[in-house]
Amino acid sequence: MAEYRHYAVPDPQWVDFPNNLPPGTIRHGLTRAHDPIAPQEGLDIGEFNVPVRDDASITLRSYRRASSGDEALPLFVYMHGGGFVTGGLETDDLTCRAIALETGIAVVSVEYRLAPENKFPVGFEDCFDILRWTSSLDGQSKLNTNLSKGFILGGTSAGANFTAGLTHLARDEGLSPKITGVVFLAGSFCHPDARPEKYLDRILSVDEINDAPGLTRKSIDFFAGKYGAPPTDKRLSPLLFDSHANIAQKAYFAICGWDPRRDEAILLDQLLQEVGLSTKVQIYQGLPHGFWGTCPDLPASKLWLEHLIEGMRWMIE
Template sequence: MNRDRLEIVPQPELNIHEFDIPARDGHSICVRAYKQSGQIDLPLLMYLHGGGFITGGLETDDVSCRALAAQIPVLVLNVEYRLAPENPFPTGLEDSFDVFRWAVSHGSSQLPINLQRGFILGGTSAGANFTAGIAHLAVQEGLAPALTGLLFLAGSFCHPDVRPEEYRDRILSVDEINDAPGLTRKSIDYFAAKYGAPPEDKRLSPLLFESHANLAKKAIFYVCGWDPRRDEALLFVELLKEEEIDTKAYVYPGLPHGFWTTCPDLDVPKDWQRDLIEGVRFLLE
């Protein structure tokens, strides 16, 4: 999960390249774009990697980004946002939002994309948390074109200390699951301290936004059963359905947080990757 800076490994059927997008403070945000060779006028999937806000990079989910681009006519944009503790909250979120704004205002003139054909925002773990926050902020700002799809992979949506009282009996896994590999309440608290976001800040705890309406037309969730973050994801599924967002969820009983990244040698990540392809196709239908 450490940030690696590796040369791009070529893949015959794909065009993969990196370029920089300016952040609000002048920092250059590196992004990696993937698409099938020769394809133009593509929908966009902007992808935010996981790593607890303090680790991860372009290599963390490179395999998944390649698989999506190779099997679906879509341009995938993998974002290298800055990490805490060197760059604490809200730097990583703002980097990601700056790339989102760039895609809305300049993307179609600089990439072979057409946001009217599809505009998906998604990510894993911390990246899914950013996704929820940015989707809400984009609605508040009235950014257009609007998102058409949301992709949540092992997402977190509320700091455990500020769970709304009306949902407290529906978010139990963060207290109950303390034996899972990779993520427990202890490690959640460790990551949160390094990240430095106030628990009640809605950009960290998007479950606290007053409304979840109009975030996108569709949403897809991938929920790990042996994950302390499980219950808040299952709750968010239902809240989006209540807003008439066409929402589906894949649930993986007995599997830990982000198992497709942390346990890649198991057989089940292959099944998950098929589910991922199926889910993104659903978002683009």
Template structure:
């Protein structure tokens, strides 16, 4: 969208990244597939376990909750990494902050990655976990109560999964209903299959190829490694024609200096038009997933504060009748 081009003007600390960062700022945090032992947290119960996928693969999950808490709402979370990198460690910091500040159980998924496990393996791993979360076994394992709230969300590739999963969950008539969706720096359509009526509104993917972290060039690289058909609804869920009833609320954290920016703005409007309560924030001049790359910057702390606030908002009873 031409009216949003000003959001791509780089934030002063990100011009000539990383040379203009404040002295001593930790940066260059790279996504990888590492697996570490859980570092104890005095405020939290953090534990890992596995569940069986349909192909008998053991999907590893990590749960976070305040010590001594039970019957909590659930936030099912999927990390980013272009479908081919990332791990339970990628957003461990964010999950700890959210679990400390919000009375919710967070469940993070270690789904299988491309190119070893190409499309649709990662998506279907997450689908198997989503269905399991609605089971009695999940309630007992994590001491959750989905009647108090059931949020599904993710970052980047995880946000892509979130949209398709929520649509399928609604279409299959599963219960309890998903109450909230969280989209952080998401993407929902291959550029080549943008719907004709939306293409004039989705310009950033053609125009932004100079940002740290994600560019038009790297989008194509990740897509090829993932191996998804461009128009498959599990990869390009923006092609779904309607979204009524997929959830009650949705929140979008949108990076202004990100080729996926306009997709998020358009998708947020689509969900509004389909009756969801939607809130969003555009982080001007900041690139895709900036809070992971430089977690100690003030702008990253602001994102963290917003994340806490919006998870709390998503857990509040919707004011709309649906």
């Protein structure tokens, strides 16, 4: 959207990345790592496998505040980013820990299968099977959750893309209990070649932002090719669903201003508001796609985490 172009004026620290970052800034790249769990005081963290279709099983990492004891908690089902081809349980481990510790929400992070070894729709279907399992009596018992307190689905980048598609399909199939909240962190919601004509003048950033670190149109096309989803498939391009009503009660957006995916997220927020969802939005001017994961110790990244924790608390109010 033309009126949002000012959000793409780069933050000076991120120009000529990484040369202008403060000395000693920690930088993280995306990997498929799966390391042993590092214990943390105040948290109970565990892993277990859940069967899904194709005789496969998916590993979940669960996080609970230790002081919650036997209390049944609200649940946040989280899916990592990585363009559908990389990322894993370590990618957002620190974020999942912070949410569980600071909010008292139970968190499960999903180690879905990745492309190109497992092309579309394998990763999406893994996450759908896990979502169904978490809503089941068996899942609620295993996780010790009370979904009437909150049943939240979310993710970063590719994980946010999954979130949008899954919530629409869960609504359409009558998933019960219903999803109460959705969390979109640097999300993508439509393949650039499948943008509806009525929104062409509202999704400009994917064509205009080609100088940001972390994500460009070239890398978007690269990841899409590896993933292998048809551009017009609604599971990849959930903006194509006829209605966005009743996918949840609340939606939280973290939008990066210097990100080719910016305008899709701003548009989806507006569409959700139009159909009655309550939304909270944070737009980070001049910051690139998923900056908080790349450099988690920068002040902007710490502020992002503060905002996210506030948003998660709002989800269960």
